Amino acid sequence: MxxxxxxxxxxxxxxxxxxxxxxxxxxxxxxxxxxxxxxxxxxxxxxxxxxxxxxxxxxxxxxxxxxxxxxxxxxxxxxxxxxxxxxxxxxxxxxxxxxxxxxxxxxxxxxxxxxxxxxxxxxxxxxxxxxxxxxxxxxxxxxxxxxxxxxxxxxxxxxGLHAAPGDPPSILEVIWCKPPLAWSKIKIDGSSMENPGRAGGGVVIRDSNGKVIFSFKNFLGISMNYYAEFMSFLHGIRHAMGQRITNLWIETDSVAVVTAVQGKSLPWFALQKWLSLQHYLNSISWKITHCFREANPIADYLAKSAAKTGLSGTMKDFPTHIIEEIRWDSFSKPRFRL
Structure with missing residues (x-):
């Protein structure tokens, strides 16, 4: 070193x-x-x-x-x-x-x-x-x-070290974008407490008005954050299929997931499940994009909740601060990223 x-x-x-x-x-x-x-x-x-x-x-x-x-x-x-x-x-x-x-x-x-x-x-x-x-x-x-x-x-x-402050950080405005009319946006996130450690995934599906139409958290046992992100992505598509969504916008704050999907190079542990979803994906209109984590607070909450509690299931009742986050998105209000 x-x-x-x-x-x-x-x-x-x-x-x-x-x-x-x-x-x-x-x-x-x-x-x-x-x-x-x-x-x-x-x-x-x-x-x-x-x-x-x-x-x-x-x-x-x-x-x-x-x-x-x-x-x-x-x-x-x-x-x-x-x-x-x-x-x-x-x-x-x-x-x-x-x-x-x-x-x-x-x-x-x-x-x-x-x-x-x-x-x-x-x-x-x-x-x-x-x-x-x-x-x-x-x-x-x-x-x-x-x-x-x-x-x-x-x-x-x-x-006892002398270190001068670096350049002041730039502040970036981050806004959750609503999906187009007749489209649904699915936000996904994975979390591992210790990486590796107790892991969970979160999925939230919202309509073009920003209304939550489905949300799910999934406990993934002990695993890496990388694994949790991909499992959340695959579970999200499966839930979208269960909701009979035909126009799907997938968004995640994981660059690894977006890069792998767009490059058609998913890791081995996700490949079999990915292939099983191809029939559904080929029958609908869909896309996947990256977002900053500031635009993904609801899926992040679901993933961390699953990792902490060890429980899986649909979520209908959110705590007050998450309800406020949903409302904030619906009005397209900005968050800020340093």
Missing amino acids: KGLSPRQSTFGWLLCHRKLPTDDIMRKKGISLASKCIMCGFHSETLPHLFLNCSVSRIIWENFLSCFGLIWKDQSSIAELISWWKRKRRILSVKDPWAAGLIIVTDTIWKERNHRWHGGKSRDASLLFKKILRTLKESNLDLKGVIRSTADLLCCRKL
Whole structure:
């Protein structure tokens, strides 16, 4: 990764592949030795304990994550930590310091462990955290345009990094477009709580006046968001067929779904159901378009409701805020996207 030294990158590879000579790994190689964590002095030294569960390491992780407004959660293995770290990186604006932080924090813990074994001196967690911040500041990290909110600015200041705010965001007006007369518009959305995690799909069909004529939510078990989007698309067409709709406008905020359908390259798990719907689609007029998520709040609500509750079924009674969203669309009032 850019910003890390070759030695740090090598250390990261050794950590990921369980090649660091901690006591548990040395015993697996047939080397018998008495084991004690030099950091906390209470437990035997294992790779997960040293980097994740040791009291000193936990304090360091808690301090580092607090800079990003996050709370440290116990991880059972290095692989689980890396997986969780990658998922969080997708939603953070300050991406490079977050990604580099994983290696810098673990590298600092490892160097302190070796320093205590061979140098006989120890430093407390607060000094080690300051060393981590110095190393992060000295790294050549790309901070251009990472400041998108006050939270991002506070994060950089807590890390001791100087990042200038990027260009002010442009504001885009988003309006839900009514379908033409005699047409129906079906809005679809898929949601996965953890990606992968509990997933759901939402389908809402509206007429040319914006009136909801059918809505459905579908729990999809444990799956990826990508899977949920395609299943919602296929379920939406099937519900449209059940409603005997002959002029169908399909709209989704998933670029992946629109690209796959228009390019006739659906993923393997959706292909069989897609082929079974061809007879219906060939007998009607239909099209598919992309919309921003700001124009898809009702299907989004249905998908998230299915994922959270684990329930499937038609929806007739909506909460007040969704009724207001439906009314907002009917009057073609704008929403705004940054």
